Amino acid sequence: MGIEREVAVRSIEGIEIPGGGTLGGADLLRALTVDGDTVRFVLEVRDADQARAFAPVEAEARRRLLALPGVANVSIVMTAPAGKPAAQTPPPQMKLGRHPTPQAGPQPIPGVKNIIAIGSGKGGVGKSTVTSNLAVALARAGRRVGILDADIHGPSQPRMMGASGRPASPDGQRIEPLQAHGVTLMSIGFMLNEGEAVIWRGPMLMGAMQQLLGQVNWGELDVLLIDLPPGTGDVQLSLCQKAALTGALIVSTPQDVALLDARRAIDMFRKLKTPILGLVENMSSYVCPNCGHEAHLFGHGGVAAEARDLDLPFLGEIPLELEVRLAGDAGRPVALGEGAVADAYARLADRLIKGGLA
Numbered sequence: 001m002g003i004e005r006e007v008a009v010r011s012i013e014g015i016e017i018p019g020g021g022t023l024g025g026a027d028l029l030r031a032l033t034v035d036g037d038t039v040r041f042v043l044e045v046r047d048a049d050q051a052r053a054f055a056p057v058e059a060e061a062r063r064r065l066l067a068l069p070g071v072a073n074v075s076i077v078m079t080a081p082a083g084k085p086a087a088q089t090p091p092p093q094m095k096l097g098r099h100p101t102p103q104a105g106p107q108p109i110p111g112v113k114n115i116i117a118i119g120s121g122k123g124g125v126g127k128s129t130v131t132s133n134l135a136v137a138l139a140r141a142g143r144r145v146g147i148l149d150a151d152i153h154g155p156s157q158p159r160m161m162g163a164s165g166r167p168a169s170p171d172g173q174r175i176e177p178l179q180a181h182g183v184t185l186m187s188i189g190f191m192l193n194e195g196e197a198v199i200w201r202g203p204m205l206m207g208a209m210q211q212l213l214g215q216v217n218w219g220e221l222d223v224l225l226i227d228l229p230p231g232t233g234d235v236q237l238s239l240c241q242k243a244a245l246t247g248a249l250i251v252s253t254p255q256d257v258a259l260l261d262a263r264r265a266i267d268m269f270r271k272l273k274t275p276i277l278g279l280v281e282n283m284s285s286y287v288c289p290n291c292g293h294e295a296h297l298f299g300h301g302g303v304a305a306e307a308r309d310l311d312l313p314f315l316g317e318i319p320l321e322l323e324v325r326l327a328g329d330a331g332r333p334v335a336l337g338e339g340a341v342a343d344a345y346a347r348l349a350d351r352l353i354k355g356g357l358a
């Protein structure tokens with residue numbers, strides 16, 4: 001029998017913090033949840049320096065929570081919210097989109113244990129939404145997670161993760177990624193001026209991908225999720241040739257037309273010898289918030305059936321909920337909170353962790 005959430009909050013809100021005041025008083029506790037014998041929460045700090053100064057606070061919170069009867073695990077994620085608004089800060093002084101340098105086959109990223117590409121055949125099926133929410137769910141489960149937003153046509157991770165700052169590149173060689181909701185984040189969108197379009201093709205695109213993979217200080221990560229553009233284009237090709245991918249995860253809606261496109265994406269990854277880790281059904285069912293009636297706007301179960309046909313793992317279904325879009329637009333992925341969708345993402349994260357993929 002787990003403890004009450006309030007008991008967990010009360011036990012740590014009085015902890016004194018650097019600079020004076022308490023954890024509760026300074027409103028730094030986010031998304032505290034109790035799940036059986038596990039307590040999880042996010043500690044919102046200003047930047048990496050403050051995160052270091054807060055190490056004793058984190059240790060004390062862990063000590064106090066573990067002392068509560070019924071608590072066996074504590075997972076604390078420190079996050080720094082978005083930095084300065086993009087408009088005030090120019091892109092880092094670094095030329096992105098150069099010609100690729102020769103390399104011998106797909107390369108691992110030092111310090112990064114798994115690299116998972118998130119793909120879809122069709123646009124708008126929720127690939128970016130799944131990426132941001134899965135990342136947050138994995139971080140809540142205590143994993144070290146990064147996102148590389150490689151959606152060159154419409155990078156949406158900065159908005160979905162609420163990160164509007166700019167990564168720095170003091171030496172013009174290495175790029176410092178941002179942090180948001182406990183996730184290390186780099187987006188091709190950070191390297192462009194607002195409204196600037198990317199018209200790279202072929203070799204230039206390959207060079208840009210190589211830089212984003214190899215010149216970003218990713219640090220130690222259990223998993224890096226790569227948000228791909230929809231379809232089967234140059235980015236997918238570059239990525240599979242340049243990065244030693246653990247595998248690809250395919251997002252689709254249950255609709256026939258989306259499934260047809262997903263099949264093409266799967267075929268491409270197979271041809272490139274990238275393992276397909278499984279399929280996720282997004283916008284699976286809709287539960288009316290007023291009457292509780294469950295409807296299947298895009299059909300239901302189509303992706304699971306497809307996975308069976310193709311002999312691939314079916315990793316789970318994510319319901320369609322207004323809150324998913326609102327949370328994405330507000331830069332706070334819905335998986336940070338509670339409810340059916342957050343639970344679905346927690347299950348997906350758990351499957352990847354148990355499978356040794358994250």
Ligand SMILES: Nc1ncnc2c1ncn2[C@@H]1O[C@H](COP(=O)(O)OP(=O)(O)OP(=O)(O)O)[C@@H](O)[C@H]1O
Pocket residue numbers: 120122123124125126127128129130151154156228229230282283284318319320321322323324325326328329
């Ligand atoms: N489960 C869901 N419930 C409600 N809205 C959702 C859900 N998943 C995604 N959406 C919304 O659908 C829209 C498209 O999602 P998203 O941008 O993630 O798709 P995408 O596949 O990455 O598209 P593209 O690759 O074309 O950019 C967004 O407005 C998003 O908030």
